[in-house]
Amino acid sequence: MSTPARQPSKARSGRSAKPAEKVSDIARRRMERREASGRRSDVRWSEILDGSAAVFARRGYAQTTIEDIADEVGLNRATLYYYVGTKEELLVALLDGPIETLRTRLEEVAARPLSARDKLVAALREYSRTMAELPALFIFLSENVHRVMAGPEADRIRANADRYGRVLAGIITDGAAKGEFRSDIDAQTSVLGVLGMFNWMHRWFDPRGRKSLVDFGEDFIALALSALAPPSK
DSSP: OOOOOOOOOHHHHTTTHHHHHHHHHHHHHHHHHHHOTTGGGOHHHHHHHHHHHHHHHHHOTTTOOHHHHHHHHTOOHHHHHHHOSOHHHHHHHHHHHHHHHHHHHHHHHHTSSOOHHHHHHHHHHHHHHHHHHOTTHHHHHHSOGGGTOOSHHHHHHHHHHHHHHHHHHHHHHHHHHTTSSOSSSOHHHHHHHHHHHHHTHHHHOOTTSSSOHHHHHHHHHHHHHHHHOOOOO
16 A cells, blocks of 8 residues: 655645645636536637637648647637647547537448438448538548547547448448449458548549539549449359
């Protein structure tokens, strides 16, 4: 059994107690906000998330500091720390909802009474639509941010991403078994190839350009169907 740490005398601790109490109070209030079910609807919290997404996209996650985010939102660092402790926590908060939305929409498509080909088309259209609606997904795709994330929300993000890949592979496997897709390529490899096209749009897509994300998605769907088509008899 370990012995308790020696408590400082009142004479020695009088001055140092206040800063420690202040830090503890901030941490406590931050935890309360983190656990509060209404935090996502908080206007200031939404502003912080939007500002974080803008800075991450502009500077990259690795180069961004918590001070950059505070400047973007127009807060001093002390006020920002009331809401969030690290940029990692902001990253996780930004990605949790979008990744879950992506997975949920795919599972809804997979449950429809459609052919495997039609399911794949619908699934990839949902992927393009979700990327256009939730640009925070570009942060997830542009950097290996899964390596820095930790905690229950981060575990959920990884679980949703893994589940997405398995469901999409299931659609392709089913299509291969029914003769709708070629069967000589492993379904997981097909998933990597198909999603690779979509995921790399963040490298070159220009929102001011002639074509939208959805337009590019349609072109990539045509390429995916052509690549997966079974050999003609």
